[in-house]
Amino acid sequence: MTIVSSVLMLGGSLVAVLAGIGILRFSTPYARFHAAGKASPVAFVITAIGAALVADEGAGILIFAAIAMVLTLPVGVHLLFRAAYRTTNNQHLIVDELDATMYES
């Protein structure tokens, strides 16, 4: 039991390291959002499962926080993409099928 939870917590920490390197290393904002939006929930969910195996009383809170994170973080990433699309120039996109005139009102 303790070995499994230790491995899970170490794995989550490793994914957090990957997310950190990813947001420093990728050159375009969109690639950074991809790295952050996919690695962050995974890192926390793995860690929370590992921690919930050891902490008896706190398991409910940990699982609740993990579910809340998986459900809310993608929505935040979607809003980030939308805001970033409107504020930056999108020269590096090879295909852009989202009509820019859509925002004129």
Add this chain to the structure above:
Amino acid sequence: MTRIIPAVGMVVLGVVAWVALWGDWSWANVLVGVVLATLTLVLQRRARSTPFRVEPGALVRLISIVLVDLARSTVSVAKEVITPTDYTEEAVLAIEVEPAAMSHALLLTVAITLTPGTAVVEVDPASSTLYLHVLHARDRDEIAAHVHQLADLAVAAFPSDAPAMEASP
């Protein structure tokens, strides 16, 4: 009868969340949880009534696909962090889904954002089109097929007769 069961399920979910947050399974706590969950549900039903059903089979399939996608996207992020890559193929693609899926736009957004290499930029409910940002534009057909599969499963998991609501805030 078909509308009672999801209501009971929502109350049970609310009680479980309430008790899990307190970390205390005493009877008084469960009782307060039942009262609070029922109150919340009644207030929410009064504000906007959207009857819906839950199909457990399709929901389980949707959740399993999303979990597999999460694992795959973690591996792909790890691969891209370790190997030197440059993103010369970023694109924003318009992918049309069936209009029924527009009432599940929130669920679709969560599912699509968790699949590797894709994210939702904009949702247009009028033409039922999703604008996706993808990292590898050459996989267009594969991405479209995956999005259609997710949309079909979302509609199958929560069949509803409600009109399409506002897509994104």
Add this chain to the structure above:
Amino acid sequence: MISSIAIAGFVFGGLCGVIRLIRGPGLADRIMAMDVTLMSLMGAIAVDAATRGDTTNLIILVVIALIGFTATIAATRFLEALADGETP
């Protein structure tokens, strides 16, 4: 020992987020960096609580998760209002 390594990983991820928060060439990058930093803080708190068997700090996780989500929404709405040229 193992918990120290795990917490060190989360601290590294959080520091990368802080660097991106300082350097980030736009407001959207800074919002994302804030999210990553908060996630690292949550992971470190979870590991610490699990290894010490102390559940006092765990409620902070729920607070951070909910407030972080609200903050992301508010900041992106502010950014879109700026882009549209309105006074937010």
